[in-house]
Amino acid sequence: MELTGWKCFKAFAYRNYKIASFVAAVIMAAMGAIGGFYFGSWAIVVVGAVITMFVGFLDYCCISEFNRSNRGCMNFVRSSFFAKSAVEKYIKADICFKTITLAPGFVGCLATSIVKGGVFPCLTGFGLFLGALFFLIAFVRNKCLSINVNMVVLEFGLMFATAVLIGIMLLMQLAEGAGFGLMAGPGFTVLSAVFAIAGGKTLYRICLKNFEAGYRPTENL
Amino acid sequence: MENSVIKIKDLKKGYKNFELSIPELSIPKGFATALIGENGAGKTTLLNILSGIRLDYNGEIEYFEKYSSDEIEKKPEIKERIGYTGTDNYYLPTWTVDQVKEISKLLFEKFDEGAFVKYCNDLAIFGQGDFDGKKKVMELSDGTRTKLMLAGVLSRETDLLIMDEPASPLDPLMRDKLCEMIRDYLNSGEGKSVFFSTHNISDMEGVTDYAIIMEHGKIVEQGFVEDLKEKYIAVKGEPGDAEAAKKILYSMTSSNYGFEGICLADDLDKLAGLDVVTETASLFKISVAVMKKNSLVR
Numbered sequence: 001m002e003l004t005g006w007k008c009f010k011a012f013a014y015r016n017y018k019i020a021s022f023v024a025a026v027i028m029a030a031m032g033a034i035g036g037f038y039f040g041s042w043a044i045v046v047v048g049a050v051i052t053m054f055v056g057f058l059d060y061c062c063i064s065e066f067n068r069s070n071r072g073c074m075n076f077v078r079s080s081f082f083a084k085s086a087v088e089k090y091i092k093a094d095i096c097f098k099t100i101t102l103a104p105g106f107v108g109c110l111a112t113s114i115v116k117g118g119v120f121p122c123l124t125g126f127g128l129f130l131g132a133l134f135f136l137i138a139f140v141r142n143k144c145l146s147i148n149v150n151m152v153v154l155e156f157g158l159m160f161a162t163a164v165l166i167g168i169m170l171l172m173q174l175a176e177g178a179g180f181g182l183m184a185g186p187g188f189t190v191l192s193a194v195f196a197i198a199g200g201k202t203l204y205r206i207c208l209k210n211f212e213a214g215y216r217p218t219e220n221l
Numbered sequence: 222m223e224n225s226v227i228k229i230k231d232l233k234k235g236y237k238n239f240e241l242s243i244p245e246l247s248i249p250k251g252f253a254t255a256l257i258g259e260n261g262a263g264k265t266t267l268l269n270i271l272s273g274i275r276l277d278y279n280g281e282i283e284y285f286e287k288y289s290s291d292e293i294e295k296k297p298e299i300k301e302r303i304g305y306t307g308t309d310n311y312y313l314p315t316w317t318v319d320q321v322k323e324i325s326k327l328l329f330e331k332f333d334e335g336a337f338v339k340y341c342n343d344l345a346i347f348g349q350g351d352f353d354g355k356k357k358v359m360e361l362s363d364g365t366r367t368k369l370m371l372a373g374v375l376s377r378e379t380d381l382l383i384m385d386e387p388a389s390p391l392d393p394l395m396r397d398k399l400c401e402m403i404r405d406y407l408n409s410g411e412g413k414s415v416f417f418s419t420h421n422i423s424d425m426e427g428v429t430d431y432a433i434i435m436e437h438g439k440i441v442e443q444g445f446v447e448d449l450k451e452k453y454i455a456v457k458g459e460p461g462d463a464e465a466a467k468k469i470l471y472s473m474t475s476s477n478y479g480f481e482g483i484c485l486a487d488d489l490d491k492l493a494g495l496d497v498v499t500e501t502a503s504l505f506k507i508s509v510a511v512m513k514k515n516s517l518v519r
Contacts, residue, residue, distance in 0.1 A: 011324045076311035078274045080328035081297040
């Protein structure tokens with residue numbers, strides 16, 4: 001059977017968490033768009049931050065769940081010659097899924113941005129949210145090959161801090177008369193796209209490194 | 222040894238307080254080989270290394286008298302020819318049996334879906350009912366999950382099965398069935414081999430052709446079962462002779478009614494003068510005696 005990204009994603013993704021992640025993101029994006037129209041840019045920023053945190057949290061749940069059954073399942077996968085290829089395709093598909101999951105939030109922000117004025121701030125915000133999510137997950141996964149309660153606190157703390165920072169920046173762009181007109185420019189949008197791609201590549205490398213570490217684990221009994 | 226399915230040379234894998242060290246080992250082709258050892262002897266580490274799941278070791282391994290261990294990540298035919306089962310269930314708990322089938326098809330080129338369904342039914346994975354692909358792995362008992370692993374691995378075209386404690390979670394009836402399946406597998410084609418680990422050989426003695434006994438990361442005894450049964454003898458005697466026999470026997474248990482133990486056939490003459498009876502020892506007793514002699518347990 002041909003190994004495709006979709007088949008590998010279907011095989012290894014914890015379906016319930018992925019579905020929950022996407023549905024919640026769509027609902028929150030709709031709330032964000034509606035809130036943005038009525039309450040202004042604060043609503044979009046808050047919802048965007050919440051979506052980022054939620055996707056990250058559900059990703060953490062996936063990893064926690066996977067780690068609980070990790071050793072056995074990874075041995076099964078590694079007994080196949082196509083293990084690395086399957087895992088590479090899965091990781092890429094999962095990164096695409098995370099991007100798609102944040103997309104409803106982006107669409108909501110975009111709709112509000114067009115009405116309020118300014119497409120580029122929205123694009124910048126999307127890129128920043130995406131990149132922040134990818135870097136955060138990469139960081140946590142690198143540190144957290146096994147379940148560690150402290151990592152829950154660290155992950156939430158980092159996600160929240162990043163979301164607040166991005167929210168403030170986005171707020172400044174969207175707020176009228178904020179005086180940060182330059183941030184709305186295409187240059188920052190390109191930078192945020194670079195940030196998102198760099199985050200995605202880092203996440204890919206970390207995930208693959210974690211998988212390959214299983215072949216050569218660091219034992220310290 | 223000629224006709225080996227796996228040859229090991231200077232294999233070393235170190236841990237903090239333990240080292241797996243095997244200067245030389247050949248696993249015979251066409252036979253069922255049991256790897257016997259107490260908990261922590263290094264059996265799982267060795268099996269994981271041989272099945273390509275662990276690559277953090279030093280040494281050389283030759284597969285099927287043709288491929289070196291360097292090639293295991295370069296040539297698909299090596300892992301395709303090896304079927305591996307682990308000690309724990311190795312399917313994700315949220316997978317359904319249908320997903321197990323799909324993913325096995327994804328990861329292994331020669332996986333036969335029809336054979337998988339047949340094995341699932343033969344092993345009564347769904348009780349008296351027919352194949353139920355929607356059943357989740359987490360809904361199965363430990364023993365049934367092991368049966369599912371066996372169904373998965375036997376549904377592939379392989380030449381070597383590497384099985385880590387396959388009998389442990391199974392009931393006596395299923396253990397007997399497992400022995401029957403191993404025999405069928407060995408007879409299904411020329412050169413098929415099985416290499417399994419166990420810490421309780423009595424369950425698998427009926428199917429074992431060759432035994433390797435490990436203790437604390439080292440091979441302490443090995444040989445074809447018939448040869449081992451000629452090398453070691455079971456000895457029984459009177460209580461009065463127990464003290465004298467203790468010095469000769471590998472392991473001994475004694476009571477008010479007498480003693481019994483295992484000794485080397487070559488040492489039998491040292492028991493001259495004692496009122497003893499000898500008989501063929503079971504592989505279980507031989508392995509316990511050898512492990513006791515080499516064990517760190519006091």
